[in-house]
Amino acid sequence: xxxxxxxxxxxxxxxxxxxxKTLVPQPGPSWAGTGxxxxxxxxxxxxxxxxxxxxxDKDPWLILTDVPPDASEACWYGLRAWIEQxxxxxxxxxxxxxxxPMTHPERAARLWLAVAVATLWLLSVxxxxxxxxxxxxxxxxxxxxxRTPRTRRATRLRLVSVFRRGWSLILVALLDQAPLxxxxxxxxxxxxxxxRYAEEGVEAVMELPQxx
Numbered sequence: 217x218x219x220x221x222x223x224x225x226x227x228x229x230x231x232x233x234x235x236x237k238t239l240v241p242q243p244g245p246s247w248a249g250t251g252x253x254x255x256x257x258x259x260x261x262x263x264x265x266x267x268x269x270x271x272x273d274k275d276p277w278l279i280l281t282d283v284p285p286d287a288s289e290a291c292w293y294g295l296r297a298w299i300e301q302x303x304x305x306x307x308x309x310x311x312x313x314x315x316x317p318m319t320h321p322e323r324a325a326r327l328w329l330a331v332a333v334a335t336l337w338l339l340s341v342x343x344x345x346x347x348x349x350x351x352x353x354x355x356x357x358x359x360x361x362x363r364t365p366r367t368r369r370a371t372r373l374r375l376v377s378v379f380r381r382g383w384s385l386i387l388v389a390l391l392d393q394a395p396l397x398x399x400x401x402x403x404x405x406x407x408x409x410x411x412r413y414a415e416e417g418v419e420a421v422m423e424l425p426q427x428x
Contacts, residue, residue: 236267242269
């Protein structure tokens, strides 16, 4: 869970809370440790706090998690958009899981395994097909289509998703009794961890800042 910079936390071993913005006061270093976030009397949360501020970002990322500090990294939060797209494919944009009457957790877990494998297959096939589309076959329609207000790259929508393209290609192969396309899955590198600074006796990856 991502939180804003206006709160406080009490790292383990500290007697009082610290402003969150003091954990990474400027772009560059990162911080990770256990402690208590939201130090109000009735809303304390014992967790791991990850803080990271990259050069060029307006504010730092402050992430709360139940994963130990030595097994987590703030930059993994960047995968959230990809994960949310996976939920969309599992439901209304793909396998329509929201319509299931299944209520037994163990049966659902087995089905979700099949859904995960099938999703990987469809995305592999659709992604491989998209890479083969030559740019010369795509007509230039910029002169006849008015500019839309959706200019940000993050908000541009595909006409056909990679998932749906893979679905169509596999379905066509089945109808034609042709060999099934297998695609090619090349995962991107896992987000790299920053350099860690360990201090003996302190449960963190860099020296705790002092309260102002």
